[in-house]
Amino acid sequence: MSWTRQGGGHERRSYHHGNLREALLEAALQLIAANGPAGFTIAEAARLAGVSPAAPYRHFSDAGALIAEVALRGFERFADALERAWNDGRPDPVRAFEALGRAYLSFARQEPAYYAAMFEARIAAEAYPGLQAAGDRAFGVLRDASERLIGDLPRETRPPALMMALHIWSMSHGIASLFVRADPSRRKLPMSPEDLLEAGVLLYLQSLGLAGAKKP
Amino acid sequence: MSWTRQGGGHERRSYHHGNLREALLEAALQLIAANGPAGFTIAEAARLAGVSPAAPYRHFSDAGALIAEVALRGFERFADALERAWNDGRPDPVRAFEALGRAYLSFARQEPAYYAAMFEARIAAEAYPGLQAAGDRAFGVLRDASERLIGDLPRETRPPALMMALHIWSMSHGIASLFVRADPSRRKLPMSPEDLLEAGVLLYLQSLGLAGAKKP
DNA sequence: GGTTGATGTAAGAGTCTCTCACATGAGCTG
């Protein structure tokens, strides 16, 4: 997809680009995917967009602001993906919960640039207000799902939903960081990250009295 | 502690530094701790060591090689810390296993510069041979501990020790990355990362038939 | 005492960030 006004190649005829902001965000995604968050530079993004190195500063105060915008959009897509996977607990809560975990890893795999901007760029979240909220929305999906899952448990054995969500988030994030995002040359696993996470979640749920049996 | 030959301040009288390599590694730790892996520069490290910007290149081929050396030493300290915490399963395997988890988080908290170099610098591990081995030694502690923990279980219900170690490593790493290493302004937790991890590990062990009861 | 090799410096080419003054032209206003 192209973001230039001409809709064609990257040759621009008019003085003004017409859609530079989007073109820069697109370029950032490419560069981050290729080289990690540190591999992205304003200068290179400007080059990809076909403008001078100073032009991006009309749209972003500095490189961090551009990365933060990528991260923000990433969190929104991430939250959407998690919501689709959870699908309001259908076909049944346990299955939907597993789909949620797979969606987490899938996002890390399919959208490495967003994932890197969100979790590996070390952005000061408080400096970019929307970021925190977008992250909270994504986490909220997991929290609501946890709440729903344990809803059927008797009060005495019911764990705090927040704690449960934090456990699942942490394990998903750990697996994604260590085994999905790591270089391919990295330590070989005896199973796919997806299977590893599914087994971990099932064991965790078992200890709560949910998902008692092994998967059919 | 000072790494100059004079053992005193950072004023050097002789032409040669005497211990530049160590001084640079020390400077890198300071800079990474202060500004993250991206905040470290060869030029600034040279300045801290009191040498010209070109001098570091006598000891490290480039900035990545210096970071990799920091990461390597970090993994060694990390493995040592984990081994001390496990303490060969004393006083009993379950308690020692919990101590292992606390040691993981403690390392992330107490040694942020090493942790950042190890896990946040995106080093190409295959380019620095010792790195992979050092990381494997640290993981090996967790793996051996898992093996020992499940050793008492009947064969039929015994999970693969490797999988178990990967689950614990992932949850520990996830909690460390998300809640120990995150900026202090970050989302407030209902409990400390240490308690969160301990609860998660206990639940996990419960589902395996270990650590059946809640902690006294 | 002289030589040599490891370790330092000075200088510089190339790149990046970010700023400032100036150029362009799309859209509004009369």
Place this chain on the structure above:
DNA sequence: CAGCTCATGTGAGAGACTCTTACATCAACC
């Protein structure tokens, strides 16, 4: 339609960093 205005782009440049090359220093060894 003429003219104005302002968002958006350019050119030039200061300051910082990376890494290289040629040269300087000096500790250790013959």
